[in-house]
Amino acid sequence: MVWDWIPRNTALIWGALQVHVVLALIPVVAGLVLAVPLGWLASRNGAVRAVFIPAASVLYTIPSLAVFIVLPAILGTQILDPLNVVVALTIYTVALLVRSVADALAAVPALVVAAATAMGYKPGRRFVSVELPLAVPVLIAGLRVAAVSNISLVSVGALIGVGGLGQLFTEGYQRDFPTEIIVGIVLIVLLALVVDGLLVLAGRFITPWARVAA
Amino acid sequence: MSLLFSYLFDAAHWSGPTGIPARIGEHLFYSVLALALGAVVAVPLGALIGHTRRGGFLVVGIANGMRALPELGLLTLLVLLMGIDLLPVTIALAVLAVPPLLAGTYSGVRNVDQGAVDAARGMGMREWQILFKVEIPNALPLILGGLRASALQVIATAAVAAYVSFGGLGRFLIDGLKSLDYSQMAAGAILVALLALAVEGLLALVQRAVVSPGLRGGGRRSPTAEITTPDSSPDSTDTTTATPEPAGATP
Amino acid sequence: MDGGIDVIEFRSVTKRFADGTVAVDGLDLVVESGKITVFVGPSGCGKTTSLRMINRMIEPTEGTITVDGRDVMAGHPADLRRGIGYVIQQAGLFPHKTIRDNIATVPLLLGWSKPKARARAEELMQTVGLGPEMAGRYPAQLSGGQQQRVGVARALAADPPVLLMDEPFSAVDPVVRESLQDELLRLQGELGKTIVFVTHDIDEAVKLGDKVAVFRTGGHLAQYAEPAELLARPADDFVDGFVGRDRGYRTLGFLSDEVPLGTITPVHVGESATGGWTLVVDEEDKPLGWVTGAGPVAEADVLPGGTLHPVASGSLRSALDAALSSPSGQGVAVDDEGRLAGSISADAVLAALAAAREAA
Numbered sequence: 149m150v151w152d153w154i155p156r157n158t159a160l161i162w163g164a165l166q167v168h169v170v171l172a173l174i175p176v177v178a179g180l181v182l183a184v185p186l187g188w189l190a191s192r193n194g195a196v197r198a199v200f201i202p203a204a205s206v207l208y209t210i211p212s213l214a215v216f217i218v219l220p221a222i223l224g225t226q227i228l229d230p231l232n233v234v235v236a237l238t239i240y241t242v243a244l245l246v247r248s249v250a251d252a253l254a255a256v257p258a259l260v261v262a263a264a265t266a267m268g269y270k271p272g273r274r275f276v277s278v279e280l281p282l283a284v285p286v287l288i289a290g291l292r293v294a295a296v297s298n299i300s301l302v303s304v305g306a307l308i309g310v311g312g313l314g315q316l317f318t319e320g321y322q323r324d325f326p327t328e329i330i331v332g333i334v335l336i337v338l339l340a341l342v343v344d345g346l347l348v349l350a351g352r353f354i355t356p357w358a359r360v361a362a
Numbered sequence: 363m364s365l366l367f368s369y370l371f372d373a374a375h376w377s378g379p380t381g382i383p384a385r386i387g388e389h390l391f392y393s394v395l396a397l398a399l400g401a402v403v404a405v406p407l408g409a410l411i412g413h414t415r416r417g418g419f420l421v422v423g424i425a426n427g428m429r430a431l432p433e434l435g436l437l438t439l440l441v442l443l444m445g446i447d448l449l450p451v452t453i454a455l456a457v458l459a460v461p462p463l464l465a466g467t468y469s470g471v472r473n474v475d476q477g478a479v480d481a482a483r484g485m486g487m488r489e490w491q492i493l494f495k496v497e498i499p500n501a502l503p504l505i506l507g508g509l510r511a512s513a514l515q516v517i518a519t520a521a522v523a524a525y526v527s528f529g530g531l532g533r534f535l536i537d538g539l540k541s542l543d544y545s546q547m548a549a550g551a552i553l554v555a556l557l558a559l560a561v562e563g564l565l566a567l568v569q570r571a572v573v574s575p576g577l578r579g580g581g582r583r584s585p586t587a588e589i590t591t592p593d594s595s596p597d598s599t600d601t602t603t604a605t606p607e608p609a610g611a612t613p
Numbered sequence: 614m615d616g617g618i619d620v621i622e623f624r625s626v627t628k629r630f631a632d633g634t635v636a637v638d639g640l641d642l643v644v645e646s647g648k649i650t651v652f653v654g655p656s657g658c659g660k661t662t663s664l665r666m667i668n669r670m671i672e673p674t675e676g677t678i679t680v681d682g683r684d685v686m687a688g689h690p691a692d693l694r695r696g697i698g699y700v701i702q703q704a705g706l707f708p709h710k711t712i713r714d715n716i717a718t719v720p721l722l723l724g725w726s727k728p729k730a731r732a733r734a735e736e737l738m739q740t741v742g743l744g745p746e747m748a749g750r751y752p753a754q755l756s757g758g759q760q761q762r763v764g765v766a767r768a769l770a771a772d773p774p775v776l777l778m779d780e781p782f783s784a785v786d787p788v789v790r791e792s793l794q795d796e797l798l799r800l801q802g803e804l805g806k807t808i809v810f811v812t813h814d815i816d817e818a819v820k821l822g823d824k825v826a827v828f829r830t831g832g833h834l835a836q837y838a839e840p841a842e843l844l845a846r847p848a849d850d851f852v853d854g855f856v857g858r859d860r861g862y863r864t865l866g867f868l869s870d871e872v873p874l875g876t877i878t879p880v881h882v883g884e885s886a887t888g889g890w891t892l893v894v895d896e897e898d899k900p901l902g903w904v905t906g907a908g909p910v911a912e913a914d915v916l917p918g919g920t921l922h923p924v925a926s927g928s929l930r931s932a933l934d935a936a937l938s939s940p941s942g943q944g945v946a947v948d949d950e951g952r953l954a955g956s957i958s959a960d961a962v963l964a965a966l967a968a969a970r971e972a973a
């Protein structure tokens with residue numbers, strides 16, 4: 149461990165960290181926005197579910213680097229464009245969350261839905277004010293997995309020259325300099341822990357009823 | 363489309379030590395080594411913690427912590443420290459195999475009907491007999507579920523080995539990237555995905571063959587029961603085993 | 614069976630759990646061999662704890678427990694348990710094993726050969742009333758009552774002299790429970806095991822028990838007596854309250870019947886009744902029911918009768934019930950074959966009761 153490498157390179161590290169956070173978290177937000185309506189469809193319609201869920205599982209078998217590489221052909225982007233990474237991770241996030249959302253909505257007790265309908269909720273309003281809030285705990289669990297894996301996956305982008313903490317790995321490897329790699333690993337793990345903790349807190353905050361039950 | 367498949371369908375790429383079959387063989391070899399190492403660590407640990415019902419927090423901690431480790435960083439670091447050798451590659455990949463196997467074994471053993479365990483003890487089984495004759499056979503569906511998730515993860519990720527000068531299907535991705543040979547990269551991507559699916563299908567068949575028919579139909583553990591306790595408790599590991607993760611962790 | 618020797622003995626046994634809960638407090642109790650002893654009491658009074666100390670699933674904090682003269686704390690608990698049958702509430706069957714293999718568990722643990730253990734399992738299935746076609750099924754394919762039968766068969770498999778049963782029938786519906794209880798009594802008639810049976814249902818306790826131990830909250834023994842004694846002379850207000858308000862009526866169940874039968878003239882279907890209530894019987898003289906009014910009797914006119922009082926095996930309770938449940942006010946007594954034996958009036962039952970009281 150060459151400790152003084154760290155203070156001498158704070159600018160480099162800080163820059164990589166910022167890029168990393170952006171590349172990892174935009175897909176989480178975008179994935180969530182897309183997954184809720186898709187998951188709702190899948191929970192309502194057996195045929196949709198029968199297509200989405202297996203398709204989502206198949207998506208996971210494709211290595212992320214492969215997706216990073218194949219996407220330019222489809223999107224017409226440059227191979228080194230960070231957008232490839234963002235789009236690829238968004239696809240993974242959607243695939244993961246669609247299943248969570250569908251399962252969570254399916255788990256909302258039918259009685260509760262029936263009661264809400266009987267009270268005069270229209271389907272759209274009922275979804276937003278009754279079903280979705282009850283599905284939040286499962287959604288948060290899915291988001292935690294998505295966020296943690298995205299944070300670790302972004303580093304792979306370094307292999308196709310995209311920035312982020314992964315650059316510390318490729319650079320450190322090429323220069324035979326373990327310190328740089330260790331700094332990258334530690335920062336990624338810390339980042340994952342922080343984001344995971346924030347999601348847990350957010351979950352507690354927006355589901356006060358679950359706290360009472362626990 | 364022709365760009366996607368031209369490398370794959372060129373007969374010249376299907377023979378020799380750098381041909382597709384050889385690369386598939388290498389890829390499977392690294393994956394099996396990593397899975398075996400991961401299982402040797404995760405299964406006994408998960409079974410022990412599940413049987414004693416002590417230290418469930420450890421399972422969550424270990425599984426989540428290992429999930430956060432970036433594979434590329436781990437691999438490059440281990441290779442720098444240990445040299446270009448099969449061992450660092452195996453260890454780096456085994457790290458991916460541990461979380462699903464550990465969580466699956468732990469929740470499988472822990473969730474075995476306590477009445478059956480109590481009856482087994484009351485009939486005079488020793489603790490190891492309870493573990494091997496009652497708990498593990500009943501936990502088998504979840505243990506094998508963990509194995510399938512691990513296998514998917516490891517196979518999809520074993521492509522990183524190519525970055526540190528090893529073989530396997532990752533070679534097509536890394537070499538293709540260097541020479542900007544697009545159809546070679548596509549061949550690598552397609553082959554990894556197909557290989558992962560094939561192994562997944564094979565393990566599903568194995569699961570059918572070895573799990574007792576008395577455990578099919580999964581009455582006891584409904585998916586809703588698993589997902590309604592998503593966080594904080596040790597049970598949260600259930601949620602993560604139930605949900606596949608982006609396996610394409612690296613190249 | 615070595616009848617008369619005290620098989621299970623609790624000597625000043627106390628169990629204090631790690632959290633300070635005293636579940637059993639200074640218990641002294643002798644469970645007699647070859648009998649059914651029932652532990653009964655309100656929830657949390659220490660019945661299960663007492664039972665599980667016998668096979669050392671729980672270890673006593675103070676005092677000693679001996680089974681057939683040997684301290685349960687001596688030796689390996691697994692060896693002790695292999696000689697004691699154990700049946701629990703939800704049966705605790707192994708979901709991954711067939712019914713046959715579930716029952717063969719203990720014989721296999723004891724080192725029997727597989728064919729021998731399986732043959733024994735199939736024999737026991739018959740004993741507990743399970744058809745041979747169930748041998749290859751898995752527990753999930755059985756009803757709750759059938760699972761409970763498997764649980765009993767599994768406990769009996771190695772022919773242990775002692776059987777521990779913790780609320781074995783409480784998870785099944787009342788009709789099934791009743792038939793399982795009858796079955797247990799029949800089995801016990803053949804096998805003569807030393808059975809300790811835990812329940813919180815006083816009716817189940819007095820029906821099954823040769824002796825009943827009533828526990829009070831805090832792990833104290835409130836009364837230990839034969840069921841008739843318990844109902845007739847509760848030791849204190851707690852036992853009185855626990856055995857329930859209609860214990861006087863239940864006591865009748867333990868008084869054998871010496872009620873004089875009245876005569877009754879029945880008719881067959883097609884014959885003519887003479888008015889008032891008339892009993893109708895079939896060709897074999899088995900009671901069909903009652904008709905009221907005069908004229909020819911058609912099958913459709915027959916009203917269902919009350920309970921029947923079996924002369925040979927009945928008690929004052931069944932005699933009184935026959936009288937009270939009959940639409941005509943006259944109870945019907947039958948012989949072993951179910952043929953009409955005579956009539957019973959409530960007054961005659963009460964007179965017999967008075968006589969029995971005087972004799973006691």
Ligand SMILES: Nc1ncnc2c1ncn2[C@@H]1O[C@H](COP(=O)(O)OP(=O)(O)OP(=O)(O)O)[C@@H](O)[C@H]1O
Nearest residue numbers: 630632634636655656657658659660661662663813
């Ligand atoms: N492992 C334990 N640790 C602490 N306290 C316990 C433990 N097991 C039982 N207890 C307590 O000991 C007391 C007696 O429990 P036990 O299970 O013997 O009751 P029981 O008579 O069988 O009741 P039930 O009819 O509800 O089954 C209860 O207060 C119970 O809460």
Ligand SMILES: [Mg+2]
Nearest residue numbers: 660661662779
């Ligand atoms: Mg109990």
